[in-house]
Amino acid sequence: MSPDALPSIFDLTRSELSDAIAELGEPAYRGKQIWKALYVEDATSFDEITTLPRLLRDRLAQRYRLDPLTAVLQRKSNDGLVEKTLFRLADGELIETVLMRYESRDGSRARRTACISTQAGCALGCTFCATGQQGFRRQLTAGEIAAQVLHVNRRLAAQAKPGEDKERVTNVVFMGMGEPFANYDNTMRAVGILNDDDGVRLGARHMTISTVGLVPQILKLADEPYQINLAISLHAPNDKIRSATMPINRRYPIARIMRACRTYISKTNRRISFEYVLLSGENDRPEHAEELGELLKGMLCHVNLIPVNATDAGYTRPPDGRIGKFRDILKRSGIAVTVRFEKGTDIDAGCGQLRARALTGAD
Ligand code: SF4
Missing domain, CATH: 3.20.20.70 (Aldolase class I)
Known part of the structure; x- marks a missing residue:
């Protein structure tokens, strides 16, 4: 199967990921390691998740796509506060995401807002x-x-x-x-x-x-x-x-x-x-x-x-x-x-x- 045709691992909720790991006969802590790699350590490939044994990384790569989005165009506003990305999805569809920076003012904290x-x-x-x-x-x-x-x-x-x-x-x-x-x-x-x-x-x-x-x-x-x-x-x-x-x-x-x-x-x-x-x-x-x-x-x-x-x-x-x-x-x-x-x-x-x-x- 071509990698683009595989389901995305990001479509799994936490409990669905735990179930998938159990089905592979792996201990529960592996699910936690994968979740952390995806959502805290910003892994961009299974190969990068070196806390996992090589065999498990290979098995995951055979079953799931890791990143469902490819950035095809990026723009930054003249003031540097807004960045827009055009993404291509695995089937070629295009979507947009915007990052807006709001600096702290009058005691409010700085915000980094993603418009998705x-x-x-x-x-x-x-x-x-x-x-x-x-x-x-x-x-x-x-x-x-x-x-x-x-x-x-x-x-x-x-x-x-x-x-x-x-x-x-x-x-x-x-x-x-x-x-x-x-x-x-x-x-x-x-x-x-x-x-x-x-x-x-x-x-x-x-x-x-x-x-x-x-x-x-x-x-x-x-x-x-x-x-x-x-x-x-x-x-x-x-x-x-x-x-x-x-x-x-x-x-x-x-x-x-x-x-x-x-x-x-x-x-x-x-x-x-x-x-x-x-x-x-x-x-x-x-x-x-x-x-x-x-x-x-x-x-x-x-x-x-x-x-x-x-x-x-x-x-x-x-x-x-x-x-x-x-x-x-x-x-x-x-x-x-x-x-x-x-x-x-x-x-x-x-x-x-x-x-x-x-x-x-x-x-
Ligand atoms: S619902 Fe939102 S995205 Fe859809 S046409 Fe109206 S403003 Fe645009």
């Missing part, structure tokens, strides 16, 4: 999103999702200067290509893999899943054991505007999403983030801010306003004055709000843009 993809392409067709314009290709496996974080970890480690501590990813946002809740089971498996105490050790509170508002999965997440953050891509204050830019709104209109959010908050007591991309002339007028304030009044939530990162779809960013006014109206309604400026616009860091360029040969 959960699907190759996306079926939901939001009009302002480059991925949405490219259609759906396939679901990513749990290993393909988790391995994006491992790649970023390796990249950070490679950039450490002699004598400096190696940096690691501190936060993960499931906001890259695809709708995580349309690939719910693999996304949650990846969360489990990344959260494991003997591996990557990313606290669930440092992970955020972003959804367009798939109601059944919002309710399902409320019953998961992980204290993971939930972000809803709202982008409009009413169904008329939302349905025009986000076709999924016809299936799950705003009132249903709000009901699910209230249930989620009452069960988890966790704050929800609402993402709101500001599109000039579409959803950025003062009356839209008033309507949004009414919609979210009294809810345990936070709003992130994101002036659009220009895409080929022809949307433009509102002028600064209008962004500030929108924010102030929300504040007056008692809503916690921040304006998040897109990082890395010089490297097509918006979701799906780099892949679109690679596919059309526009570079």
Whole structure:
């Protein structure tokens, strides 16, 4: 069998790896050694795992692929704070991962955030999103999702200067290509893999899943054991505007999403983030801010306003004055709000843009 056709070892959960090792007649501690090599020591081949006997390394290599991702293109923003990688999967599909550096400020700690993809392409067709314009290709496996974080970890480690501590990813946002809740089971498996105490050790509170508002999965997440953050891509204050830019709104209109959010908050007591991309002339007028304030009044939530990162779809960013006014109206309604400026616009860091360029040969 060609190595590319083998299953990825990163698709195994901790207990599945233990079972696989037991089936090979190996003692349990070998499973722990392999887990540590994959998730702490960033092994890139079975040969590197020298804590294992040669025979076991060979047997593993005959059964599993070790790295499901190949980096084919890398871009770094002019300010050095954003790095984007285009990966080719074993079957040739392309996905994107972004590393964003936030330096410590006003007492907050520095963050190294990986924005990762959960699907190759996306079926939901939001009009302002480059991925949405490219259609759906396939679901990513749990290993393909988790391995994006491992790649970023390796990249950070490679950039450490002699004598400096190696940096690691501190936060993960499931906001890259695809709708995580349309690939719910693999996304949650990846969360489990990344959260494991003997591996990557990313606290669930440092992970955020972003959804367009798939109601059944919002309710399902409320019953998961992980204290993971939930972000809803709202982008409009009413169904008329939302349905025009986000076709999924016809299936799950705003009132249903709000009901699910209230249930989620009452069960988890966790704050929800609402993402709101500001599109000039579409959803950025003062009356839209008033309507949004009414919609979210009294809810345990936070709003992130994101002036659009220009895409080929022809949307433009509102002028600064209008962004500030929108924010102030929300504040007056008692809503916690921040304006998040897109990082890395010089490297097509918006979701799906780099892949679109690679596919059309526009570079
Ligand atoms: S914004 Fe998210 S859900 Fe909408 S098309 Fe893009 S990737 Fe899909």
